[in-house]
Amino acid sequence: xxxxxxxxxxxxxxxxxxxxxxxxxxxxxxxxxxxxxxxxxxxxxxxxxxxxxxxxxxxxxxxxxxxxxxxxxxxxxxxxxxxxxxxxxxxxxxxxxxxxxxxxxxxxxxxxxxxxxxxxxxxxxxxxxxxxxxxxxxxxxxxxxxxxxxxxxxxxxxxxxxxxxxxxxxxxxxxxxxxxxxxxxxxxxxxxxxxxxxxxxxxxxxxxxxxxxxxxxxxxxxxxxxxxxxxxxxxxxxxxxxxxxxxxxxxxxxxxxxxxxxxxxxxxxxxxxxxxxxxxxxxxxxxx
Numbered sequence: 255x256x257x258x259x260x261x262x263x264x265x266x267x268x269x270x271x272x273x274x275x276x277x278x279x280x281x282x283x284x285x286x287x288x289x290x291x292x293x294x295x296x297x298x299x300x301x302x303x304x305x306x307x308x309x310x311x312x313x314x315x316x317x318x319x320x321x322x323x324x325x326x327x328x329x330x331x332x333x334x335x336x337x338x339x340x341x342x343x344x345x346x347x348x349x350x351x352x353x354x355x356x357x358x359x360x361x362x363x364x365x366x367x368x369x370x371x372x373x374x375x376x377x378x379x380x381x382x383x384x385x386x387x388x389x390x391x392x393x394x395x396x397x398x399x400x401x402x403x404x405x406x407x408x409x410x411x412x413x414x415x416x417x418x419x420x421x422x423x424x425x426x427x428x429x430x431x432x433x434x435x436x437x438x439x440x441x442x443x444x445x446x447x448x449x450x451x452x453x454x455x456x457x458x459x460x461x462x463x464x465x466x467x468x469x470x471x472x473x474x475x476x477x478x479x480x481x482x483x484x485x486x487x488x489x490x491x492x493x494x495x496x497x498x499x500x501x502x503x504x505x506x507x508x509x510x511x512x513x514x515x516x517x518x519x520x521x522x523x524x525x526x527x528x529x530x531x532x533x534x535x536x537x538x539x540x541x542x
Contacts, residue, residue: 294345296352297387298464299419302376303341303349304333313421313462314342315482317378317388318536325383326536327353327376328525329462330484331360334374344385353378357532370443371525372484374462375534388539392468392477393417393425400538402522403467403478407445416447416467418483420460428455431516443524445481447517455517456483465519476542481519 301311315328327340334340334355341349358374378386389397411430419425431446447465449455456463463483469476529536 294343294385295387296342296344296382296385298390299421299424300342301421301459302327302329302352302462304338311421311459313419313460313483315462315464316390316479316538317386318375318538319388320534320536325378325386325388326356326534327378328464328482329374329376330372330482331358331374332372332461332485333360334358334376335361340376344382351379352376352382357529357534359528362532371482371520371528373482373520373525373528375529375536390464390466390477390479390538390540391419392466393419393427395419397540399476399540399542401469401476401478401542402526403480404523407480407521410467411445414467415450416465416480418456418460418463418465420456420463420483422457422459423453426453426455428517443521445519445521446487447519448515449517454486454515456486461485464522479522479538481521482525484518484520487516487518 296314298314298316300314302314303309303311310333312329312334315330318326318328320326336355336358338355338358339351340353340355342352343349344352353376355374356377359371360374390400392398407430412432413429415427416430417425417427426449428447428449431448447455461483464479465481465483466477466479469478526536
C-alpha cells in the first residue's frame with residue numbers, strides 16, 4: 255500500500271501505472287490519499303531538556319526498568335538535581351514533561367570527594383511510557399540484545415571500536431585510550447575515548463550517551479554496554495612536568511565540552527553499582 259498526500263501525488267501514481275503495466279498487472283497496489291503522520295517515539299540518543307537551564311540539553315542515554323516494570327531514563331547528572339522535571343520534544347516541539355529525576359549523583363548529599371559515577375535516573379511518567387522505544391539499538395539503529403561488559407577495558411583499549419549515539423552528533427565511533435594514558439588518571443571507574451577520522455567522539459549536548467561495543471560484528475545482534483559519556487577532559491599538567499616528561503596525574507572533567515579530543519566516560523558497572531547502593535536496582539530492556 256502507498257500513502258499519498260494529495261491528488262497530484264495520485265496523478266504521479268497513475269503515470270507509474272502507465273510506465274510499468276506488467277508490474278501492476280501482477281501486483282494489486284492499493285492507493286490511499288491521506289495526510290500521513292509518523293507516531294513519535296522517545297528513544298536512545300534523543301535530546302532531553304532541563305527547564306531551569308533554558309535550551310540547554312543532555313542526551314537520553316537509554317531506558318531501564320525495575321522489577322515492577324516501572325520505566326526510567328538514564329542520563330548524566332550534572333545540571334540535573336533531584337526532583338528536577340525533565341522535558342523532551344517527542345518528535346515535535348515544544349518540549350513537554352516526560353518525567354522527574356529521582357536520584358542524581360552530582361547533587362547527592364553523601365557524594366564523596368571523588369564521585370564514582372555521573373548519573374541521573376529519571377522516572378518516566380505513565381502518560382509517556384507508551385511513547386518510549388525501550389529497546390537499545392546498535393550503531394546501525396537496529397534493536398539489539400544487551401549485556402554488561404564485565405571484562406577489563408584495558409584489554410580492548412586501542413583495539414576495538416566503541417560507539418555512542420548522542421543528541422548532538424548522533425553516531426560516532428572511537429577508541430579507548432591506551433592503558434598508559436588511562437592509568438594516569440588514577441580513577442578505576444573512568445576511561446577516556448578519542449574519536450576517529452578527525453571527529454571528536456562527543457560534543458556539547460552528548461553528555462549522557464551510552465558507550466557500547468558490538469559483541470558480534472557480523473550478526474550485530476548484541477551490544478555490550480561499557481559506560482556513559484560525562485564530558486571532555488583537560489589534563490592538569492604543570493610546565494615543569496611537561497619539561498621533565500613526568501606522567502600526568504590530574505584531570506578535570508569539563509561538562510558538555512566542545513571539540514575535545516579526549517572524552518571522559520564512567521564505567522557502567524560503577525553506575526549500576528551506585529544506583530543499587532542507593533536502592534535502585536534496574537536492568538536494560540532485552541538484557542541477557
